[in-house]
Amino acid sequence: MPYVPHTEEDVREMLAAIGVRTLDDLFTSIPKDFRRSGLLDLPPSQTETEVMRDVTDLASWNRNADGKPCFLGGGMYRHLIPAAVDHLQSRSDFVTPYTPYQPEVSQGTLRWLYEYQTMIAELTGLDVSNACMWEGPTAFVEGLRMAASVVNRKKLVVSRGVHPHTRQALRTITKYLEFEIVEIPLGADGRTDMAKLRAAVDDRTAAVGIQSPNFLGVIEDGAAACEIAHGKGALAVGSFYAISLALLASPGELGFDIATGEGQPLGNYLGYGGPSFGFFATKKEFLRSMPARIVGKTVDREGKRGFVLTMTTREQHIRREKATSNICTSNTLMALRGVIYLSMLGPQGLKEVAEQCVEKAHATAERIFASKGCAPAVSGPFFHEFTVKFEQPIEKVRDRLARREILGGIELRRWYPEYSNSLLFAVTEANTKAECDMLVDAAGGIF
Amino acid sequence: MTTTLEKPVDRPLPYFDDRLIYEKSRIGARAWRVPKNDVKSQPAASYLSGVALRKTPPVLPEVSELEVIRHYTNLSRLNYAISTTFYPLGSCTMKYNPVMNEVAVMLPGFREIHPLQDDNSVQGALALAKRVMDYLAEVTGLPGVTLHPCSGAQGELTALLVCKAYFEDRGENRHLVLIPDSAHGTNPASCAIAGLKPVPVKTGPDGLVDVDDFKSKITPDVACAMITNPNTLGLFESRIHEVAEALHKNGSFLYMDGANFNAIVGVARPGDFGVDMMHINLHKTFTQPHGGGGPGAGPICVCAALEPYLPVPRVVEDKDGYRLEEDAPKSIGRMRGYGMNFGVMVRSYAYMRRLGAEGTRRIAEFAVLNANYLRVKVGKHYAVPYDRICMHEFVASSKKQREKGVHTIDIAKRLIDYGYHPPTVYFPLVVNEAIMIEPTETESKDTLDRFVDAMAKIAQEAETNPELLLEAPVTTPVRRLDEVKAVKEPDLKFNCCVWEPT
Numbered sequence: 007m008p009y010v011p012h013t014e015e016d017v018r019e020m021l022a023a024i025g026v027r028t029l030d031d032l033f034t035s036i037p038k039d040f041r042r043s044g045l046l047d048l049p050p051s052q053t054e055t056e057v058m059r060d061v062t063d064l065a066s067w068n069r070n071a072d073g074k075p076c077f078l079g080g081g082m083y084r085h086l087i088p089a090a091v092d093h094l095q096s097r098s099d100f101v102t103p104y105t106p107y108q109p110e111v112s113q114g115t116l117r118w119l120y121e122y123q124t125m126i127a128e129l130t131g132l133d134v135s136n137a138c139m140w141e142g143p144t145a146f147v148e149g150l151r152m153a154a155s156v157v158n159r160k161k162l163v164v165s166r167g168v169h170p171h172t173r174q175a176l177r178t179i180t181k182y183l184e185f186e187i188v189e190i191p192l193g194a195d196g197r198t199d200m201a202k203l204r205a206a207v208d209d210r211t212a213a214v215g216i217q218s219p220n221f222l223g224v225i226e227d228g229a230a231a232c233e234i235a236h237g238k239g240a241l242a243v244g245s246f247y248a249i250s251l252a253l254l255a256s257p258g259e260l261g262f263d264i265a266t267g268e269g270q271p272l273g274n275y276l277g278y279g280g281p282s283f284g285f286f287a288t289k290k291e292f293l294r295s296m297p298a299r300i301v302g303k304t305v306d307r308e309g310k311r312g313f314v315l316t317m318t319t320r321e322q323h324i325r326r327e328k329a330t331s332n333i334c335t336s337n338t339l340m341a342l343r344g345v346i347y348l349s350m351l352g353p354q355g356l357k358e359v360a361e362q363c364v365e366k367a368h369a370t371a372e373r374i375f376a377s378k379g380c381a382p383a384v385s386g387p388f389f390h391e392f393t394v395k396f397e398q399p400i401e402k403v404r405d406r407l408a409r410r411e412i413l414g415g416i417e418l419r420r421w422y423p424e425y426s427n428s429l430l431f432a433v434t435e436a437n438t439k440a441e442c443d444m445l446v447d448a449a450g451g452i453f
Numbered sequence: 454m455t456t457t458l459e460k461p462v463d464r465p466l467p468y469f470d471d472r473l474i475y476e477k478s479r480i481g482a483r484a485w486r487v488p489k490n491d492v493k494s495q496p497a498a499s500y501l502s503g504v505a506l507r508k509t510p511p512v513l514p515e516v517s518e519l520e521v522i523r524h525y526t527n528l529s530r531l532n533y534a535i536s537t538t539f540y541p542l543g544s545c546t547m548k549y550n551p552v553m554n555e556v557a558v559m560l561p562g563f564r565e566i567h568p569l570q571d572d573n574s575v576q577g578a579l580a581l582a583k584r585v586m587d588y589l590a591e592v593t594g595l596p597g598v599t600l601h602p603c604s605g606a607q608g609e610l611t612a613l614l615v616c617k618a619y620f621e622d623r624g625e626n627r628h629l630v631l632i633p634d635s636a637h638g639t640n641p642a643s644c645a646i647a648g649l650k651p652v653p654v655k656t657g658p659d660g661l662v663d664v665d666d667f668k669s670k671i672t673p674d675v676a677c678a679m680i681t682n683p684n685t686l687g688l689f690e691s692r693i694h695e696v697a698e699a700l701h702k703n704g705s706f707l708y709m710d711g712a713n714f715n716a717i718v719g720v721a722r723p724g725d726f727g728v729d730m731m732h733i734n735l736h737k738t739f740t741q742p743h744g745g746g747g748p749g750a751g752p753i754c755v756c757a758a759l760e761p762y763l764p765v766p767r768v769v770e771d772k773d774g775y776r777l778e779e780d781a782p783k784s785i786g787r788m789r790g791y792g793m794n795f796g797v798m799v800r801s802y803a804y805m806r807r808l809g810a811e812g813t814r815r816i817a818e819f820a821v822l823n824a825n826y827l828r829v830k831v832g833k834h835y836a837v838p839y840d841r842i843c844m845h846e847f848v849a850s851s852k853k854q855r856e857k858g859v860h861t862i863d864i865a866k867r868l869i870d871y872g873y874h875p876p877t878v879y880f881p882l883v884v885n886e887a888i889m890i891e892p893t894e895t896e897s898k899d900t901l902d903r904f905v906d907a908m909a910k911i912a913q914e915a916e917t918n919p920e921l922l923l924e925a926p927v928t929t930p931v932r933r934l935d936e937v938k939a940v941k942e943p944d945l946k947f948n949c950c951v952w953e954p955t
Contacts, residue, residue, distance in 0.1 A: 007815045008807045009549055009895050012822075016898040020826045024842075029818045032825055032842055033720055035689040040726040046591050046719060051809030054553050061803055065562025067577030069570070072561040080569050081790060088485040090521055092559070098536035099529040102550050103874075104743040106532075107542075110929040111869050114531035115745040121474050121514075124946035128511040134945050137746070140603035143790035171790045178764070178786035179610070182617065182648025225504050253497065255505035268790070278578050279568030279791025280603075281748030293943065299746065304939035311471060312931035316939040332606045332642035335736065339744030349474050349521045350485040353513045361497035362490050369494035387504050416569055439491040 008051060069411070071276065075441035077414035079391045079432025080221070081142060081169050082279060083271045085249070085359065086436045088350040091273045095343050105299070105335070109314045115338070116313035119301040122345045126285045129251045130265040131258025133290035137299040137315075138283045138341035139333065142268025143172035145284030146215065146245040147179050148297045148331055149264040152288075153213035153241040154185065156295050161186045161210045165198040165231075167220025168245060170421035186210075196224035196384025196393070203231065207238050213264075217245040218254075222384050222418070223391030223430065225254065232261030248272050248285070248344075249434075250389050252353070252360040257287070264288045273347025274340055283340040293317070297331030359435050363390035367433035370442045374431075377450030383418065383428040391432040393418065393425065394449060400427045406448045458921045460928050461910070462872040467530040469930045474514040474524050475947045484518040531930055532745070533874040539900050541827075543846045543877035543889025544637070544685060546715045546737035551807065554740070554800035563799050568791035572776040578795060579775030582768045585798050588805045589754055592813065593731060594724025597760030599767065600752045600793040605712060606639040607788060608732030608751025609679075611764055613647035614785045615755060616677050616706055616730065618762040622783060627676035627705070633662050635685045635881045637712060649676060656883050660686045660839040667696055671703050677729075681710040683717070683844035685881040685889075687824065697727025706730060706759070714738045715893065716821060716845035719814030723754075730755040738816070739801035750797040766792050819894035820845040823901060827892055830905040834912035838884055846891035848884050854912065857919035861886040864911055866933065867925035871907035 012020075017029070026032060033041055052060070076084050094100070099114065106112030106119075119137045126135035139145040150162050162180075164173060166189050177187065188206050193199045198216055207214060214235035218226035232242040241263040248271050251257075257265035270282035288296055294317065302316035351359065367390040374380050379397035396403050400417065407414070415429035431449075433442065498506075516524070533540065540547040558564065566575050586598040602608035613630070620627045630644050632651045641651040652670055657663040662680065678700055682690045690696070697707045709723050709731040715738045717723075723731050735741045736749030743749075755763065761783040769778045777792060808816070821844055828837060828847040836852040851861045865875035865888070877889040892901060914922055926932065 007812050009551060009812075010815050010819045011895065011897040012819060017822065020822055020898060024822075024825045024829050026825075026842070029822060032818070032821045035691050035842060035844075036717065036721050037691060037694065037726070040694065040721050042720060042722070045810040045814060046722075048588065048591055048810035048813060049806070051812045052806050054807065057803050057806045058553065058557065060806060061557045061581075061799065062560060062562075064577040064581050065560040067575075067580065068562045068566050069574035070562050070565035071567060072565040076567065078567040078569050082568060084565075084567070086487060090485070090518060094522065094525040094529075096555060097526065097529040098552075099532045099534040100525075101555070101742045101744060102535035102547075103532045103540070103745050104542060104545050104547060105746040107877075108533075108865070108869065108875055109934050110866065110926050110931055111533035111874060112531075112745075113930055114528040117473065117528055117531070118525065120945070121947070124473075124475065124948075125511075125513060127946045128513060131509070131511075134943075140607070140748075141790055144603060144607075144788075169790065171787055174787040175789055178614065178788055179646065181614065181785075183646065184648075225501075227505075229505060251507070251511065253501065253507060255507050256509075256511070259508055260505065275564040276567045277564050278566045278575065278795035279793070280789075281750070281794040281796055283748075293945075300945060302939040303944040304935045306932040306934050308932055310931050312934045314934050314936050314939050316936065316943065316945075319940075332610060332639050332646060333604070334606045334639050335604045335734075335743075335747040335749045337603075337744075337748040338746035339742070340748060342745070346521065346525060349514045349516060349524070350518065351513070352483060352515045353510050354483065354515075355485055355487065356513065357510070358487050362487055364497040364500050365490055365494040366492045368500040369492050387501065389501075413567060413570060413574075435487050435490075442492050 071413055075412045075437065075444050077412065077431040077433060077445055078416065079430065080416050081268050082276050083432055083434050084276055084436050085271050085434050087273055090350050091343050091346045094346050095339065100342055101339065106315060109312060113313060116301050118342060118345050120303065120313050122341055123301060125345060125348050126287050129248065130287040131256030132265055132287040134293050135285065135287040136296050137301050138336050138338060139286050139298050140337050141280060141282050141284045142245060142266065143169060143175050145266035145286045146172050147176045149243040149266045149286065150176065150213050150215050151180065152295050152297060153243050153264060156292055157212050157239060157241060159210055159212035160184055161188065162213055162215060163188045163190060163203065163206045163211055164215040165190050165217065165220065166192055167198050167222060167226065168215060168217040169221050195386035196222040197226055197386045200227060200230050204234050207234050207240060209238055211238055211240040213241045213243045215243045219247055219250065219389045219391060222393055223388040224384060224386035225389055228260035228262065249360050249363060252356040263292065269341060269344050272344035274343050281337050281340055283337040283344065298333045298336055362435040363433065366437060366442060367392060370433050370445060373446045374449045380450060383425045390434060391430060393428050393430050395428045403449065410444050410448045412445060412448055458924050458927045461870055462928060464872065464928060466930060468527055470527060473947055474516065477516050477520055477524065478514045480515055482515040482517055484516060484521055538872055538874055539896060539904055540874040541876050541890045541892050542874060543891040544712060546891060546893055548740055548893035549895035550740050550742040551804060554803045557803045558796045558799045576774050579768055581802050582793065582798055583770050583775060585802050586768060589733060589752055592718055592722065593754040594722030595754035596757055597755040597763055598752060599763045600798060601764045601788055602751040602753060603789055603794060604747065604749045605732055605734040605751040606643060608753045609639055609643040610646055611788055612708055612730045612732060612753045613643055613649060615759050615762040617647055618785050619759055620676055627674050629674045630676060631667060631670055631678035633680060635883050636679065636681055637685065637710060640679045640710060660688050661690055662696065664692050664695060668699050671699055675703060675705045677706040677708050679708045679710060681712060683713045686839055686848050687843040687846040688839060689844055694727045712737060713845060716817055718817050720817045730759055735797050735801045740804045741797045741800050748794055748797060750794040764788050816894050823892040823894060823896055827890055827901055831908050834909050846889060848881065849888040849890060850884055851886045851888060854915040855886060857915050859915040859919045859922050861888055863922040863925060864888065867911045867922050868907060869926040870928045873904060873907060
């Protein structure tokens with residue numbers, strides 16, 4: 007049988023040592039009525055070769071972005087990944103341990119997590135980072151929940167520019183926490199309407215939540231959102247695109263109290279949306295309200311530097327129903343990819359990636375906008391993702407894109423009925439000139 | 454008379470350069486470069502006029518590629534892992550993670566697909582997901598499956614929200630959840646978020662839920678009960694069907710925490726003994742590697758009555774193929790950004806296909822065989838409070854050794870010197886000085902015998918040189934660490950942040 011190493015002799019000796027006759031005798035505590043004598047209705051066992059053929063076949067049914075023009079974004083972006091990331095992350099002594107409960111034999115994991123926390127604190131410009139979360143949207147939801155518990159208020163004011171899925175998850179997860187959630191519309195430039203935000207934030211508001219660049223790709227006025235929040239004693243919680251943090255004002259510089267984001271762009275594949283990881287950073291005064299695991303530096307009994315999981319009294323296995331969060335197993339291995347990615351790129355490399363995203367996206371967008379019947383759906387400043395409103399029926403445009411095997415863009419009317427006939431495109435450093443040309447041709451309607 | 458702790462395993466310390474990657478950083482060093490921009494464009498700054506730009510650049514390591522390779526390769530060697538050592542961490546099911554799964558998940562057709570692609574361009578991914586769902590429905594006996602939750606804890610929360618939505622749909626406002634005192638901490642933590650109040654239920658002297666106490670706490674306000682079965686003592690709750698019946702009579706549901714599903718998979722189906730909903734930790738039973746703390750995935754399986762309330766998106770198969778369904782009127786909604794931890798599904802699928810019907814049953818049979826063999830052998834040297842046939846794990850105790858001043862933590866740390874990852878310690882809370890051992894089915898008799906030898910030697914050391922055991926481990930790059938200092942003087946990032954705790 008696959009992955010069970012016992013010989014028949016082993017089984018005999020072990021049963022004898024236990025003092026039972028058969029394997030079935032080990033299951034007598036399960037009432038007879040519920041114990042199955044036969045096998046379940048499942049396919050037969052297969053060899054490695056057969057299973058590899060099967061999964062390779064399934065994989066081949068998917069149209070994938072490898073070597074194809076992909077301009078899909080919406081929080082998950084296709085970036086170049088250095089070979090070192092796959093190579094190092096796949097080392098089995100990173101892949102197969104669990105949570106570093108025993109620090110003496112987990113210094114590898116603990117040390118890179120400490121490096122990770124440093125990198126995230128640096129990127130966000132905030133004091134402290136946790137040791138990663140599941141993914142971006144739930145990290146943002148946890149940020150709002152944390153803010154509500156820190157300021158002890160129940161009203162959340164959230165921009166409609168926040169990814170629609172994130173807002174949906176927020177409503178599902180917090181349904182029974184008696185929050186009042188107010189959504190603020192976007193202005194004609196695609197940015198959060200700051201006048202309406204100001205009017206909505208009051209003495210009952212726990213947090214203002216925005217995303218920048220927002221779902222339409224538009225860079226928000228984060229400083230204004232923070233100023234409005236702080237004016238009423240609320241916290242500012244943001245969701246950020248990791249690569250953009252190399253160029254744009256950091257959440258810390260803008261005044262955010264909690265910065266979260268999707269970790270996928272940092273060295274992780276698209277992978278059909280998961281697993282990726284979420285990052286989460288805050289100011290030091292809120293450290294003890296932070297969800298998820300935290301790694302800290304300490305010394306061993308000989309005074310040597312070492313690292314441990316720390317401040318566990320915040321967590322569910324100690325605090326149970328009073329815990330800051332129910333998160334337990336996180337997405338650590340995906341965060342390791344982020345750490346290796348950032349080490350490979352360094353500050354200069356990351357800046358160059360960010361710059362190239364901006365340059366390619368803007369140059370491509372300008373060419374599309376110069377085409378007949380194409381205009382931006384919103385006028386605000388963007389980073390690497392932009393909207394195009396078409397005069398032609400959207401089906402025709404999508405058909406042209408599909409015929410060139412271009413993945414993207416995202417149809418906005420699914421979540422924003424007001425932006426009819428519009429598509430959202432993301433361009434990254436991974437897109438070649440030839441791919442950008444194809445997009446311009448297809449979107450612009452040149453056959 | 455020995456004066457220092459011997460080093461039982463002749464294992465040279467792994468190469469250990471204490472410096473962090475930041476401490477290897479040299480201004481101007483580079484490892485990897487993005488290809489030159491070949492698209493005709495202006496410099497980035499000119500496109501970002503009027504936007505607030507970063508004043509202080511982030512401090513990131515500046516190192517060569519070789520330095521990165523060496524640094525992380527050497528860090529990895531500081532870990533104990535399943536691939537290098539026996540890892541009997543109770544309740545975590547640290548079984549072998551087949552390497553072919555890692556090959557499968559890296560196929561471009563899986564790793565290079567975007568979650569917002571049209572359904573018709575990802576039919577292979579959706580078919581794979583559907584097959585995982587069908588497999589889970591068959592092994593649990595529960596027809597409604599969602600692969601959506603990020604982890605076991607989120608699976609739990611999802612199930613509680615589904616349960617709550619069911620009652621709301623009927624105009625009922627039930628708010629109590631019965632939870633045995635031996636439960637995992639995520640259970641009450643998830644209740645708190647779902648607006649439910651945990652009501653603790655006692656564990657009886659036999660280590661099982663006190664059924665009378667349980668029944669006495671069933672009131673019209675009880676939405677459900679959360680039971681881990683087998684429980685955290687490694688015992689099957691043999692009266693679970695009675696509990697289920699009593700709940701059902703009250704219109705309440707029975708939730709099973711699937712953390713310990715490895716013990717019964719293929720042998721008994723939760724749906725058959727009255728469970729209405731459960732989550733499955735794919736990183737336990739279905740061998741998604743634990744990754745130093747994830748990723749996992751926590752699909753939930755529910756009975757037909759609860760199916761309409763499952764989250765979206767849902768994988769649906771119809772005559773045109775597979776699609777993701779977003780609109781389901783009674784659904785609780787979405788719990789996360791995108792559909793599922795797909796990479797976890799690929800690994801679990803490959804594993805399920807390798808096992809087939811027969812291999813699936815073998816998981817439970819050999820997990821239980823291994824656990825009982827260890828229970829009997831380890832029981833010769835340590836107390837085993839509930840010493841009868843156990844399921845996939847058992848809880849020992851260092852009660853005997855405590856008389857000599859040796860505690861569970863010392864035994865755990867000494868196991869490290871013998872080359873083993875320690876078991877789960879001080880859990881469950883209902884056993885003093887608990888040592889929770891889960892060998893899993895993938896370990897050979899030879900490995901178990903050698904582990905027993907180490908446990909026996911440690912018991913002997915506790916007899917003859919108890920004070921020396923407090924020194925363990927002595928073979929690791931660092932010795933026992935000062936956890937109090939870590940809390941009192943939080944230092945959570947390199948270089949710049951020691952402050953007074955608030």
